[in-house]
Amino acid sequence: MMRSTGIRLCLCILAALLAFPLAVSAFDGTVTFGAVAPMSGTNIMVGDFVRNGILLAQKHINERGGILGKELKIVFEDEVDNLQASVNAMTKIINYPEVVAFFGSTYSANCIAASPVVLQKKITMFAGGSSANIPKEKNPYVWQVRMTDDQSGLLLAKAATQVIGMKNPAVLYVAESFGTGLMTQTVSALKGLGIDVPEKNLYAHNPDEKQFSPILTQIINSDADGLIGISHQMPAAVITMQATAAGIDIPLLGSSSFASVVCRETAKEASDGWMGVADWTPDVTTPEGKAFSEAYREEYKGKPDSDMPAVTAYDSLMLFAEACKIANTTTDREAINNALYKIKAYKGAMSTYTYNDNHCFSTSQFLTINENQRAVLKEVVYTREP
Template identity: 40%
Template sequence: MRKEAALFLSMALTVGMMSGCAGNGTAGTSGGSTVAQQMEEETAQSSSTGFDGTVVLGATAPLTGPNQLTGGYYVNGMNQAVNEINAAGGILGRELVLDVQDEGTDQSIAINATIKLIESGVPAIIGSYFSTNCMAVLPEIEKNKVPYFANGSNPDISASKNPYVWQIRVTDDFTGPIMADVALNELNMKNPAVLYTTASSTTIQKDNFVKAMEEKGNPVSENNIYGAPENESNFSSIINQILGSGVDGLVVMGVSEAWDVALAQQLQSAGCDIPLMGSSSFASAPFIEVAKDAANGWYTVADWSPNILGRDLDVPERAVAFEEDYEKLYDAKSAMQSAWGYDCVYLFKEACERAGTTEDREKINEAMGSTDLQGANNYYKIYEDSYHVMSTYIMLCETTGGEAVPVRIVNFR
């Protein structure tokens, strides 16, 4: 209960700062204050606290619907970074304020939320961690020339070569080969089954995994590859086929908490005793919390795990400090969404300081091209092997005792 209370308190505080958000299920400020009124209040408050005005950073997150729990983690991470930055003097002397719009569960809502932020004049936007939502808003981002931090993992985001989009997470074309290496060399899967959601991003991850297995001399049989739609909730038929096929492991590319939980619980009920490896969502705090015992035994190639404290693991000091401070602030462990949100705020801060402005979108975007930053979740810079994909490593985890326990850091660059 303390965990959920902390999460939703943070969400409530952030929503309270929103500038008149309304419509499409988006929460609004109490009393229906207008953007102008809100900015006047913030400016007056800043003057009394020593800041030279405010800078409003835009963001979208699922604040309603089935993904609101992960959305709460996302906003928590952003708020933590904002608090730290303001305590240290803000950005170029200005107080940093978040304007978080609800992206709901529909691409049209995500587009409308992004347009609202663009029209309000924010200098940059922390975007969705759902690839479909990121892809949906790309035309608006390019048309309006606003820097956009994309937290979806679909490589099509960077392949669009939108000059204003910066892909923060490890992309699926990198994780597929990493998963193949772990499956073969650490889990000894020589004849695995593959199950994936038929969403575009996980299809790409599946294709790259299968390709990597073949390149390593261990091709996956077409008969052992299974697809299921994103809204699937009954996996009994697929599970029976997998467990009756003689495979020596199962590799899963999931996309949502509900899908992952249903699969894990049904595998447990079926008495599955083969090695299991999943995509990053299988290491997420919401998945483990809801799946309970069924989450144990899964290996994952994950963006982040909060269980880095007190372990013999070579992780950056920035990651340790982030987790320690998060737990003090919210009386709960973070989630990968928390680390993404946190790092995006700092990427924006660093770009503003290099550009010498908190307002000029073009200069801030140009400054992103010289990023060199160790964040909580990753080390970010520009690499020549991809377009604006900035991450450097990923984490191998094993879930045991209800925790995604880090095994090691996997550097892929």
């Protein structure tokens, strides 16, 4: 009869509707990844980048079916802007029973401070900092995705000689542990490449220096055929501005600060022409890098463009997913950590990652050139075979 057919039809539709969520839920459980980021305090800009990177990675992973069929969940903690708060945040994450691995602080000092707890709880941490002191802890559970600062020196030297062709560079560096360290690495790397940098071509500057004209005058009037700048973002901006004002016309290569957003947006046209060895630029043209950059732009409507902390967090989460696949588990933390030793030539957005004894995966950085206030990729420079 008509009526009973109608009722049967409704029941079928109802059953289908009820079954639908179950059918669509392709996931067979969850796996949880933790992350700390500065969500309050003076570094919230960095925190936004980290969050965006993690959430974008989560989206991409879950769209492709999760990790080994399990839905990826994220737990965030606020590391604010001081050591104590950061360590507290990381400790909290570590103590969530469901967290299998996590993304640690973007600041190296915080990572080093949290290292003992990480070791005690035997949980994998992807450190967001780049200090060469992190591997010195020799903590088997701590891993770095970014290139360590001591390796950047080798890349600066390679870029200066092999790409630009400097034979007698002057080096202007900030006189504190980062700058002096990187300068020493760069000079010894140059020596290894056959270029001796005499004492008179080395110019130190105080971290709060604003008066670079006397130094630039000397550089311009010496026989230096190139300038290598090693500094933080603000002095980099001032250096580029004063160098342009002084009419400098030798090739200019800087550490990553010279390609940073702060430097480019403060110095504007003055920063053009500077080459830099940088972790990341949103105008990268490698396939994986470009894919990430564009996905980020689309997801976050280009406000602002992706920066280093975002891609570091993204690649960390991707490496975690890869390790789970290699170990074929999402619950055995020890196995997942051991799987990281097997990472080889994994193509991430920021670099191609391969295991290294110092637990630093990155094999390359980007040689960029500032054009129209954008840091454009010139080529990828490698420290070792990926």
